[in-house]
Amino acid sequence: MSPTTPARASVRKTWKLYIGGAFPRSESGYSYVVNDAKGQFVANAAMASRKDARDAVQAARKAFGGWSSKTAYNRAQILYRVAEVMEDRRPQFLDAVRQSEGLGSRQATQVVDDAVDRLVWYAGWADKITQVVGSANPVAGPYFNLSSPEPTGVVAVVAPQRSSLLGLVSVVAPAIVTGNTTVVLASEERPLPAITFAEVLATSDVPGGVVNVLTGPPAATAPWLAEHMDVNALDLTGLAGDDEAAAALEASAAENLKRVLRAPAAEPDWEADPGIDRMTAFLETKTVWHPIGL
Amino acid sequence: MTASDASLRRFLHGLPGVDQVGCEARAAGLGTRSIKTTAKAQALDLAIRMVDLTTLEGMDTPGKVRALASKAMRPDPADPTCPAAAAVCVYPDMVATAKDALGDSGVHVAAVATAFPSGRAALDIKLADTRDAVEAGADEIDMVIDRGAFLTGRYLQVFEEIVAVREACARPDGTAAHLKVIFETGELQTYDNVRRASWLAMMAGGDFIKTSTGKVQPAATLPVTLVMLEAVRDFRAQTGRMVGVKPAGGIRTAKDAIKYLVMVNEVVGQDWLDPDWFRFGASTLLNDLLMQRTKMTTGRYSGPDYFTLD
Numbered sequence: 001m002s003p004t005t006p007a008r009a010s011v012r013k014t015w016k017l018y019i020g021g022a023f024p025r026s027e028s029g030y031s032y033v034v035n036d037a038k039g040q041f042v043a044n045a046a047m048a049s050r051k052d053a054r055d056a057v058q059a060a061r062k063a064f065g066g067w068s069s070k071t072a073y074n075r076a077q078i079l080y081r082v083a084e085v086m087e088d089r090r091p092q093f094l095d096a097v098r099q100s101e102g103l104g105s106r107q108a109t110q111v112v113d114d115a116v117d118r119l120v121w122y123a124g125w126a127d128k129i130t131q132v133v134g135s136a137n138p139v140a141g142p143y144f145n146l147s148s149p150e151p152t153g154v155v156a157v158v159a160p161q162r163s164s165l166l167g168l169v170s171v172v173a174p175a176i177v178t179g180n181t182t183v184v185l186a187s188e189e190r191p192l193p194a195i196t197f198a199e200v201l202a203t204s205d206v207p208g209g210v211v212n213v214l215t216g217p218p219a220a221t222a223p224w225l226a227e228h229m230d231v232n233a234l235d236l237t238g239l240a241g242d243d244e245a246a247a248a249l250e251a252s253a254a255e256n257l258k259r260v261l262r263a264p265a266a267e268p269d270w271e272a273d274p275g276i277d278r279m280t281a282f283l284e285t286k287t288v289w290h291p292i293g294l
Numbered sequence: 295m296t297a298s299d300a301s302l303r304r305f306l307h308g309l310p311g312v313d314q315v316g317c318e319a320r321a322a323g324l325g326t327r328s329i330k331t332t333a334k335a336q337a338l339d340l341a342i343r344m345v346d347l348t349t350l351e352g353m354d355t356p357g358k359v360r361a362l363a364s365k366a367m368r369p370d371p372a373d374p375t376c377p378a379a380a381a382v383c384v385y386p387d388m389v390a391t392a393k394d395a396l397g398d399s400g401v402h403v404a405a406v407a408t409a410f411p412s413g414r415a416a417l418d419i420k421l422a423d424t425r426d427a428v429e430a431g432a433d434e435i436d437m438v439i440d441r442g443a444f445l446t447g448r449y450l451q452v453f454e455e456i457v458a459v460r461e462a463c464a465r466p467d468g469t470a471a472h473l474k475v476i477f478e479t480g481e482l483q484t485y486d487n488v489r490r491a492s493w494l495a496m497m498a499g500g501d502f503i504k505t506s507t508g509k510v511q512p513a514a515t516l517p518v519t520l521v522m523l524e525a526v527r528d529f530r531a532q533t534g535r536m537v538g539v540k541p542a543g544g545i546r547t548a549k550d551a552i553k554y555l556v557m558v559n560e561v562v563g564q565d566w567l568d569p570d571w572f573r574f575g576a577s578t579l580l581n582d583l584l585m586q587r588t589k590m591t592t593g594r595y596s597g598p599d600y601f602t603l604d
Binding site: 054 | 599
């Protein structure tokens, strides 16, 4: 052995996108600087381009058939599995939210707890939402008339800007639990917890393409998603307070009658009881008439 | 040179060998060209005009063939500026249906004949198959070579079969259906064999050489098409006769199609950038071309929901 041991070369992580179950770099080759809550440099994150958005929509569309036709019970198991794996990687998430949101250790613990619990809570809804929003309708004829919820399709989600983990989980879980697939634009300034969450998704039986995560300024990709004819719904929660941008996206989304979950005036309190509205926002109603007595 | 198996073999084996690594690198290199804006719009329209819209399924019905025919005539019903496809490619029994649906639109009917896709039948059956299709009104015949004979080195047999099918393509009025010769390059094993098959088919009088049936993987690839394009280029230089090329199978995206067009332009030049000399055998490709075309005209990404499934 040599007398002086050389310093170990540091192994630094390249933060990438999550598209179709893989972690590609941005097609554009660009990245941007991500700082922590105190303004100190943390990492370079991939800056998604419109072509990444297009690829993500393609991946989401491809995954939709398989994901939406899984049994609700199976989707519940998979979401619960996500919660399990997240719980397992708790220290990593604690660090991530402390760094990106500048939380103290007690607050950070609370946020991670809530995020894991939220997944478990939504997982439980997978096989119950049909009973709550579906119905057997009385009709004037010898028919069973049954309404049941169906997933809308590919949902483009602008994730909350401030709450980078709990907020993210709270918008992604309700969309996918009912069978939708998603393209998620992570918080622009706090994207790293979203990519760490993507690593959890990639290792917990969620099929590739069900959740696709893009990082970078929403202004670069959101308009393309809003205009995209193969996107069925748009969640603008991440544009809370930015009425002008939200209105422009809503106008683009009208071309193919996307369902739009409008931007709230201010970012919601993610620790509050979420209710079922985020699930029903991305559900269609299918009604079947079936003759009685045959 | 085509007098005996031995002389034919001497000629074909005397062709220069293909540098596999070089060929693949060249094909990959040509695939990296960036084609944008107006050039892309032109390329997309040209590619649409080059599509042989194909349905070769056991479950083909007259209804499906009619639907395909109307799609070939007006690929994008919402946009009258969208050009028509080159041809509809069907099994011989569907030729009459396709011909009837296409009328005098200018879209050709191509029929696969000669015991497609395996080519495993006696010669007189293959010839009867061809004559049937020509009589039913096929403008183009896609024949398969006998790969078994080719790989065992019975080149003269393959040659004579192509010549015989060529004769069966003749119509009573003195004209003849265009003959495309399918090699099934996925079964030929080497690029050298692809080059030999290309020369063999061209010498036997094929009007087009075509990569694959679409039933065997791998089907059309860029390097294989490169070898074939070089063969038609060299053949014209030597004999003055121009032969077309048709990659078929496995070309699904507009991006892929544009790579092929770049290669045609670079290897054989503008003369071949025409539906009379270069075709794509495809079915799903057309929808992607249309989606890209719509993206160019509307500025927004399109989706498969807005085009017919086939």
